[in-house]
Amino acid sequence: MKFYKDHYDVIVIGGALAGLSSALMLADKGLDVLVLERHNLPGGIATSFVRGGIEIEAALHEMMSIGPKENRLKVGKFFDDMGVDIDWLPVPECYHASLPGLEVTLHPGLERFSREIDEQVPGTYDKVLKLLKLCDTVFNSVNELSIHPMSKPQMLLKHEAFVKTAGYSTKEVLDTFDLPQKALDLLAPYWIYVGSGFSDLPFTIYSVLMADYVGYGSMIPKKLSHEMSLKMAERAEEMGVQIEYRQQVDKILVKKGKAYGVRTARGDEIYADYVISSAYPNKVYTSMIEPLTEVPAEATKMVNGRRLSLTAFSVILILDKPAEELNIKDYSIFRGDTMDTDVLYDNLAGLGPYRYLTCICHNYGNPGVTPEGTCSFSVTVLPRVDGWKTVKAEDYDRVKHEVARQLIDDMSEYFGVNLLDHVLECVIETPMTIAHYTGAWNGCIYGYAHTMEDHIVARLQTAEAERFIEGLEFAGAHAISGDGMGPAVTNGRKAAKNVLDDIAAKEAKR
Amino acid sequence: MKVKNFIKDVGGASRVTKKRLETFASASPALESVDPIGEVSRAWHPGPIELVVTKITPACKTAKTIRFERTDGRKLPFFYAGQYIVLDFKIGESLISRPYSISSAPFEARADHPFVEITVRRSKGDGFICDYINDELKVGDVLTGTMGLGQFYYEPLRDAYHVVALAGGVGITPFASMAREVVNGTLDIDLTILYGSVSSDDIVMKEELEALDGVCDKLRIVHVLSGDEPGWTGEKGFLTAELIKKYSAEDTTYFICGPQVMYKFLHGEVAKLDVPARRVRFEVFGQVKDIAVYEGYPRGLRDETFELTVVRGISEVKIPAKACESIVVALERAGIRIETGCRSGECGFCRTKVLSGDYFVCPEGDGRREADKDFNYVHACAAYPLSDMKIKIPIL
Numbered sequence: 017m018k019f020y021k022d023h024y025d026v027i028v029i030g031g032a033l034a035g036l037s038s039a040l041m042l043a044d045k046g047l048d049v050l051v052l053e054r055h056n057l058p059g060g061i062a063t064s065f066v067r068g069g070i071e072i073e074a075a076l077h078e079m080m081s082i083g084p085k086e087n088r089l090k091v092g093k094f095f096d097d098m099g100v101d102i103d104w105l106p107v108p109e110c111y112h113a114s115l116p117g118l119e120v121t122l123h124p125g126l127e128r129f130s131r132e133i134d135e136q137v138p139g140t141y142d143k144v145l146k147l148l149k150l151c152d153t154v155f156n157s158v159n160e161l162s163i164h165p166m167s168k169p170q171m172l173l174k175h176e177a178f179v180k181t182a183g184y185s186t187k188e189v190l191d192t193f194d195l196p197q198k199a200l201d202l203l204a205p206y207w208i209y210v211g212s213g214f215s216d217l218p219f220t221i222y223s224v225l226m227a228d229y230v231g232y233g234s235m236i237p238k239k240l241s242h243e244m245s246l247k248m249a250e251r252a253e254e255m256g257v258q259i260e261y262r263q264q265v266d267k268i269l270v271k272k273g274k275a276y277g278v279r280t281a282r283g284d285e286i287y288a289d290y291v292i293s294s295a296y297p298n299k300v301y302t303s304m305i306e307p308l309t310e311v312p313a314e315a316t317k318m319v320n321g322r323r324l325s326l327t328a329f330s331v332i333l334i335l336d337k338p339a340e341e342l343n344i345k346d347y348s349i350f351r352g353d354t355m356d357t358d359v360l361y362d363n364l365a366g367l368g369p370y371r372y373l374t375c376i377c378h379n380y381g382n383p384g385v386t387p388e389g390t391c392s393f394s395v396t397v398l399p400r401v402d403g404w405k406t407v408k409a410e411d412y413d414r415v416k417h418e419v420a421r422q423l424i425d426d427m428s429e430y431f432g433v434n435l436l437d438h439v440l441e442c443v444i445e446t447p448m449t450i451a452h453y454t455g456a457w458n459g460c461i462y463g464y465a466h467t468m469e470d471h472i473v474a475r476l477q478t479a480e481a482e483r484f485i486e487g488l489e490f491a492g493a494h495a496i497s498g499d500g501m502g503p504a505v506t507n508g509r510k511a512a513k514n515v516l517d518d519i520a521a522k523e524a525k526r
Numbered sequence: 527m528k529v530k531n532f533i534k535d536v537g538g539a540s541r542v543t544k545k546r547l548e549t550f551a552s553a554s555p556a557l558e559s560v561d562p563i564g565e566v567s568r569a570w571h572p573g574p575i576e577l578v579v580t581k582i583t584p585a586c587k588t589a590k591t592i593r594f595e596r597t598d599g600r601k602l603p604f605f606y607a608g609q610y611i612v613l614d615f616k617i618g619e620s621l622i623s624r625p626y627s628i629s630s631a632p633f634e635a636r637a638d639h640p641f642v643e644i645t646v647r648r649s650k651g652d653g654f655i656c657d658y659i660n661d662e663l664k665v666g667d668v669l670t671g672t673m674g675l676g677q678f679y680y681e682p683l684r685d686a687y688h689v690v691a692l693a694g695g696v697g698i699t700p701f702a703s704m705a706r707e708v709v710n711g712t713l714d715i716d717l718t719i720l721y722g723s724v725s726s727d728d729i730v731m732k733e734e735l736e737a738l739d740g741v742c743d744k745l746r747i748v749h750v751l752s753g754d755e756p757g758w759t760g761e762k763g764f765l766t767a768e769l770i771k772k773y774s775a776e777d778t779t780y781f782i783c784g785p786q787v788m789y790k791f792l793h794g795e796v797a798k799l800d801v802p803a804r805r806v807r808f809e810v811f812g813q814v815k816d817i818a819v820y821e822g823y824p825r826g827l828r829d830e831t832f833e834l835t836v837v838r839g840i841s842e843v844k845i846p847a848k849a850c851e852s853i854v855v856a857l858e859r860a861g862i863r864i865e866t867g868c869r870s871g872e873c874g875f876c877r878t879k880v881l882s883g884d885y886f887v888c889p890e891g892d893g894r895r896e897a898d899k900d901f902n903y904v905h906a907c908a909a910y911p912l913s914d915m916k917i918k919i920p921i922l
Binding site: 057069246299406412421424439455459 | 535536537538539541542543545546547549550551552553554555556557558559561562563564565566567568569570571604606636677681682683684802803804838839840841843865872874875877891893894895896897898900901920921922
C-alpha cells in the first residue's frame, strides 16, 4: 500500500509549533508539504492531557506577541493571516513577584508597570520607564531586522539603539541606569523565560522579552495550548498539507551536500526538495544525516561549541478547593530567595533544592478551566540540562519525587496551606517526560543558551554561513529566535522563508 | 572599554559575531551523540518490546499466570505497581491488542532473572483473547508488548499512606503487584487488600497471596466470599461500606479494581464512606459489554453493519464496521493495525480523526480533549459507528 506521494516540495520533521508554522506558510504559497510527527497529536509540549476527567495544560504559561484582536502583534497576526482562529484570553497580570522584602503584583503596560515599581521603590518611575522604552525600541528593531535585513550604515541610521546596545550584556546595560536593587529585582523575574544569568544574557534578548511581555501583556488559548496546536494542524491540512502522526524520522538523506528526503523508523523513504528539521542540530549532525560523512566539520564544531539551555520540571496539581481558599491569589507567581540571576543560573545546574520557582494558576486567566470547587496549580523550575544528565534510570523516580516535594513544600509554606492535603490529581513532568513525548535532545526545550558567545545578533549575521547542508533548514527552539512558544512560531516562519527565498533565487537564475 | 560609553559604541554587532565564530573555531570536532536524558526516558518507556512466554502456571481453576521475558534476556522497563501492559496478538487475519494489569512486581522486572507476569481468567464465552491466552498460548510463543502504562498506581504526593485496595475477581492483579512491592520494601505504604470472590476456589492467585500475607506488618489480605461456603470463618458478603470502614484508617486512599458490576456497586458504597473525592481511585472501566444500553444510543441500530473507509496517508480501504462494536474492533478484525492502550476511552492512544459520518461515544470515561471534540476526534476504542464513516488513522 502506498502511503506517501513520490515527491514533496518540503518535508517537515516535527508537528509542533515551529514545524506547523513552517507548513502553514509554505502551503499558503502553494507548496506541497508533508509533516511527520512522532507523537499521535500535534504541538509537542504545547499540548494538554486528561487526568481523572480533567483536561490539564502541559506546558504553556503564557503566549507572547499575540495582542488584542484589533491590534495584533507579530505572532497573533500570523495566526490571523493564516486563518488559524484561536480563542485567546488575556492573562490578567505580568507576575506576582515574591522576592526578599517584596510582595507585589505587576501589570502590563510600560507606564503602569513603571508606576507599580515606583510605588514599591519611590523615585524610580522615570528611569524604569526610560529603560522599558529603550527595550521597546530595540524590540521593534529586532522584529524589523529579522524580516528585512539591511546594511550596517542603514542599520545605524534606522536602528541606532539596537546597534549601540548589541555588544552588551543585560547586566552591563542595566547598571548604567543606576537603579536601586529593589527596582532591579522587580525588573528581573521574567529572566527565566530566556534562561541566562544577566551578566551573560545579551541585552537584545532582555529587551525583546520585556518589551513584549510588559508592553503588550500575554494571552492563553481558552481550550489550552492543544487548541492552538490542533487548530494550526487542522488549518494546515485544510490548506493541503499532509500530516502523519506516529512517524519518527530516523534519517535525513543527503547526497553531494544536498538533502533529498528522509527515512522513518517504519522504513519509509520519502523524497523532497527541502527538509525542515525540528530535531536538534546535535541529533541531526551526530546521528540523523545519512551518510554521516556528509556532515561538514564546521557543523560538528558548531554544535559542540554551543551550550544547551534549559529544560523543564513541573509539578501540576489539580486541587480540591477553589484557588482563593488556598491563598492562591495570582495567575503567575515568581518566587525566589534572591533575584541575582547569575546565582540562580548556577543553582539551575543542579538537582535542587531550587531557589527560583514559577507558579501558574490557570483559573485566574481561564475561569472554568477546572470543575467548580477545584483549581489547577503548577510549580515549575526550568533547570539546566547538566544536573538532570547525571540522573540514572534506577534513581529517576526517587529524584523526581524529591524535587517535586521540595517545590510543593516551598509553595505550601508560602501560602500557609499544605497543598498536599488537597491533591485530586498530581502530574510530575520532567526533562525525561519531555524527551519521551517529543524526542527533544536531552529534554531541552530552550534550544541553545542566549549568551554573549552565542548572541542573537551574531546568530542573525552568521545564519547564512551556518546552512551547512543545502535544502536542510532548522525550526524549533534551537533556531535563531530561541525558546518560547511565540518564538517557536517565528522560528518556523524563518525556516519557511529560507525555503521560499531559495526557490525564488533558483527560479531567478533560470 | 567603559560600559558607560555604550551609547557611542557601534561595533557591538561585529564584536559578538567575531566572538561566536572564535568559540566555534576552537570547539571540538568530535562527533558525539550524548543524550543521557533521552536514554533514561527510553529505559522507562522503550516502546514495543519483544517478549517470549517462559512459564505458564495455573492461578486458580479458571485463570493462568503467564510469565514473559525479553527475547534478548535484558531487563524489562521500569514501571509502577498497578500499571498495565498492552500485548499484541495476531490471530488469523486479525491484529488485536489487549491491556492487562501486571501481576508481578516492578522489582522482579529489574532483578537478575527479570520477568513480567500477567494473570488472565478464562471468560464466560465473550472474551476472545482471555480464552486464547488460557487455551492456546504456550511456552516459547513470542509477542510484542508495551508496558508501564496507566494511571492506577500509588502516587506519594497525592495518596494517603494507608491504602485499602478493593478487588473483585481477576481485578486482584494490580494489587498482587503492589503487595509484592510492599513486601520487598520498595513500596512504602500500609496496604490492606479486601478481595471479593464468590467462593474460595474462585480466588485468583490464592497461594501467591497466602505466601505474601503475614510476611510483613505493612500488608494484610482479607478475603471476602459472597457465596455460602461451609466452614468459612472469614468475611462474608459484598464489599460494603461497613466492611470497608472496618479496615480503614483515619486517612485512607481507596484503590478499586474489578468487574464493571462491582464498580457500579462500589460507587454507591464509597459514597457512603464520606471521604474526599481525592481519596478514591478507580481503575479504568474497560470495554463496555453492550453499548446499546447507554442513554443517547439510537434505537434499532445495534444490529447494523456500516462501511468504514480508513484513510492512511494517501491510501484508503473500505471495511465493514458493526454498530455494536467500537471502531477499534472493526479495524482489528480487518487486520489493520491501530495502537491502543486502556481500551476504555481514557488514554487516547487510539486518537482518530473522523472525516465524515456519525458516531456514538461511550460515556464511561470519555477522555477526549475539548478541542479534539470540536474537530471530530474520537478515541476509537470507545467510539461506535452510527452510519457509514470515513476516518484517518496513523500509518503503523
